[in-house]
Structure formats: structure tokens, C-alpha cells
Amino acid sequence: MSQPNAPSEPAGSAEFSRRSLAAQAMGGIDPHTRAVVRPLHVATTFVRDPDNGYSSGYCYARPDNATVREAEAVLAMLEGAEAGALLFGSGMAAATAVFGALEPGDHVVAGTVMYWALKRWLREEAPRRGLDLTFVDTDDPETLRAAMRPDRTKLVWIETPGNPLWTVTDIVAAAEIAHAAGARLAVDSTAASPVHTRPLELGADLVMHSGTKILNGHSDVVAGVLAAARADGFWERIKGIRSGSGGILGPFEAFLLMRSLRTLHLRAAAQSAAALDLARRLSAHPHVSRVLYPGLPEDPGHAVAARQMRDGFGFMLSIRVAGGEAGAIATAARVRLWKRATSLGGVESLIEHRASVEGPGSPCPPDLLRLSAGVEDVDDLFRDLDAALRAAHDVA
Numbered sequence: 435m436s437q438p439n440a441p442s443e444p445a446g447s448a449e450f451s452r453r454s455l456a457a458q459a460m461g462g463i464d465p466h467t468r469a470v471v472r473p474l475h476v477a478t479t480f481v482r483d484p485d486n487g488y489s490s491g492y493c494y495a496r497p498d499n500a501t502v503r504e505a506e507a508v509l510a511m512l513e514g515a516e517a518g519a520l521l522f523g524s525g526m527a528a529a530t531a532v533f534g535a536l537e538p539g540d541h542v543v544a545g546t547v548m549y550w551a552l553k554r555w556l557r558e559e560a561p562r563r564g565l566d567l568t569f570v571d572t573d574d575p576e577t578l579r580a581a582m583r584p585d586r587t588k589l590v591w592i593e594t595p596g597n598p599l600w601t602v603t604d605i606v607a608a609a610e611i612a613h614a615a616g617a618r619l620a621v622d623s624t625a626a627s628p629v630h631t632r633p634l635e636l637g638a639d640l641v642m643h644s645g646t647k648i649l650n651g652h653s654d655v656v657a658g659v660l661a662a663a664r665a666d667g668f669w670e671r672i673k674g675i676r677s678g679s680g681g682i683l684g685p686f687e688a689f690l691l692m693r694s695l696r697t698l699h700l701r702a703a704a705q706s707a708a709a710l711d712l713a714r715r716l717s718a719h720p721h722v723s724r725v726l727y728p729g730l731p732e733d734p735g736h737a738v739a740a741r742q743m744r745d746g747f748g749f750m751l752s753i754r755v756a757g758g759e760a761g762a763i764a765t766a767a768r769v770r771l772w773k774r775a776t777s778l779g780g781v782e783s784l785i786e787h788r789a790s791v792e793g794p795g796s797p798c799p800p801d802l803l804r805l806s807a808g809v810e811d812v813d814d815l816f817r818d819l820d821a822a823l824r825a826a827h828d829v830a
């Protein structure tokens with residue numbers, strides 16, 4: 435299906451595109467056997483040279499691991515990250531390492547619409563660490579600008595598209611606003627994936643992903659990623675936090691993640707095309723009051739999304755059910771193909787009544803169902819949801 439945003443272009447100076455490089459894990463082979471898949475390195479420790487050095491570059495597995503490094507190289511390539519990428523044991527471990535690198539007294543501006551568990555962590559933990567937090571609607575650049583405190587704001591944290599309303603924040607504008615105030619811009623790009631958006635190329639300083647989501651994509655690994663535009667002191671501090679707090683991803687998880695990254699472009703293209711198709715069909719559904727998806731021309735975030743996303747608008751959408759909260763819960767209860775589960779980005783399509791997960795204080799409307807489009811037949815996905823919406827309406 436043709437999509438109304440820009441097609442991808444080959445990687446800047448590289449001879450081959452990101453898709454080609456990822457498909458072959460950057461062309462890495464095992465030097466001993468010439469196997470096309472590199473071995474899984476599970477060792478926790480490495481032999482010292484007789485002259486007391488470590489000529490391999492490896493000493494102990496908590497700061498570093500060869501299998502982790504291989505997946506990090508692919509992620510850095512995908513994001514265009516000059517300073518490289520770091521893998522963590524979860525998306526939350528990656529995100530909290532960024533806040534851990536700030537100093538007491540620093541001011542942070544973060545989005546109102548963001549991953550709920552991280553917002554809760556920020557509310558509970560940031561004040562204990564002496565951080566001063568302001569939450570604003572970052573999809574409006576003027577609101578973001580007004581929240582900045584020059585010389586005190588050190589970090590702007592945005593999530594785009596933002597969970598679970600899929601509001602879009604203009605990364606170019608946010609970077610300009612953050613930098614004008616002397617702050618860094620970090621982007622949680624989980625819902626965009628490096629296939630659709632590359633925040634570092636748009637001016638962001640750091641990009642974060644929950645690798646648990648589409649990067650791994652098979653609902654069998656919990657992982658987190660950070661990638662940086664510059665190897666500065668802040669990035670060194672984040673590296674020190676990962677090593678010191680023991681937050682590195684395990685080698686087996688890194689191996690599975692690497693295997694998944696080889697098909698990332700295929701999965702992202704298929705899942706985004708399915709999400710767009712579903713969004714269009716659900717927009718015309720009698721029991722759906724609103725579809726939230728930046729790929730729809732009528733979506734408030736569409737113009738910015740069309741500029742900063744390519745090859746599709748992502749695999750996540752939400753619907754607001756005309757029958758309200760009861761109608762939404764009754765619809766989720768009646769699907770047969772979609773799986774009622776939290777998380778997103780996997781090959782199996784998931785449906786979730788998000789307000790039930792987020793609880794009190796959440797900005798999520800009670801009539802909202804969050805949908806993660808997988809790789810099943812999109813006609814099956816639509817028919818299943820359509821039948822559930824109609825059946826739920828009939829009992830209401």
C-alpha cells in the first residue's frame with residue numbers, strides 16, 4: 435500500500451542501505467569457522483596476557499560482552515549514532531540511566547503523554563534524587579518553550595509518537611528549544627523504531643528504545659537501548675552507570691535481539707502498513723468514536739509525522755469505543771485473534787484496555803483500546819475486531 439510520507443534513502447556515506455546492513459548483522463562472520471552467524475559469547479571472564487594486559491579488549495562481562503557489542507553496533511548504525519549504542523537489561527534501565535546521569539538541582543521537562551511506568555518512576559524517584567520535574571504537552575512547541583528554565587533545565591525528555599494517544603512531537607523544534615536553553619534532548623523512540631524515525635539526525639542528543647518492543651519483536655526478550663550523537667562527558671557517565679549498576683543486557687538476550695534486528699525492516703513495514711489499513715477502516719466504524727493514529731491525514735500530528743517519519747507511521751494505534759469504558763472492556767473481552775495483553779511491537783497483534791493498566795492519575799481516556807498491529811493477515815485482524823465491536827455493542 436502506498437504511504438503518504440517520504441520513502442527511505444540509502445545510508446548517508448555508507449555504500450549499502452541500513453536495511454542491507456541490518457539483514458546481515460553488518461556482514462559479521464565468525465573468523466574461526468566462517469559461519470554467517472557469529473557465536474554467542476557467554477563467558478563472564480577473560481584470560482589476562484602474560485604481560486598483564488587484556489589484548490582482546492575484554493576483561494569481565496558486566497562492563498562489556500562481545501555478543502552485546504555486536505548488537506550495539508547494528509543499533510548504532512540504524513540510528514546513525516556517532517558515539518555508539520548501549521544495551522541495557524530493559525527499556526526502564528536504559529531510561530533511568532539517563533536521569534541518573536543528571537545532577538541534583540537539575541530541572542527536567544518531560545511530556546504529559548509518555549510511557550506510564552516511566553512517568554510513575556519519575557514522579558516517585560526524581561524528587562528523591564534532587565531533580566526538579568515539569569510535565570508539559572510537548573506536541574505544542576510554544577508550551578515546551580515556556581516550560582524551559584534557561585541554565586537550569588538540563589534535559590528535555592519526549593516520546594513520539596507518545597503512548598497511548600500517539601501524539602506527535604516535532605523533534606527538530608524540540609531540539610532547537612532544548613539547545614537554546616542549554617539542555618539536552620532525549621527521545622523515547624520506541625513506537626517509531628529506527629525504521630520510521632532517526633531522532634539523532636533531527637537534532638536529538640540521545641535516543642532511547644524499549645528493545646522489548648518492535649526491535650526484538652517476538653515477545654521473548656526484555657531489553658533497552660540508548661544511542662548518542664556525541665561521545666561527551668554525559669555519555670561517559672551513562673556508560674559508567676550501566677557498568678557500575680550492572681544494568682547490561684545478558685548475552686543470550688543480545689543474541690536473540692540481533693537475530694530479530696535482521697528482519698526489523700520487514701516487520702516494521704508490514705506492521706505499519708497493517709496499522710494504517712486498520713486505522714482507515716476503523717475510522718468508518720459505527721462503534722468507534724475516534725481513531726488515534728498519526729498516519730491518518732485528519733490526525734492533529736499528521737503534518738509533523740509526515741515530515742519526521744518515513745516508510746510508514748508505526749505499528750501502534752488506539753481507538754475510542756462509542757460504548758464508553760464498558761463498551762471498550764466488552765470489546766476486548768470478545769476478540770479471538772487479537773491477544774489481550776500489555777506490551778507492543780511483537781509479531782502477534784495485542785489489544786489492551788489501557789486505563790485498567792495505568793490506574794488513577796492516568797491521562798488515558800477510559801473508553802480507549804490500545805492496539806499493536808502484528809504480522810497476521812490484516813483482513814483477519816479487522817474482521818475479528820469488527821465482530822467484537824458489534825457483539826459488545828449488542829449486549830450493551
Ligand SMILES: *Cc1c(COP(=O)(O)O)cnc(C)c1O
Binds near residue numbers: 549597624625644778
Ligand atoms: C515498554 C516501554 C518502555 C519500557 O521498556 P521495558 O523494556 O518494558 O522496560 C519505555 N517506553 C515505551 C514507549 C515503552 O513502550
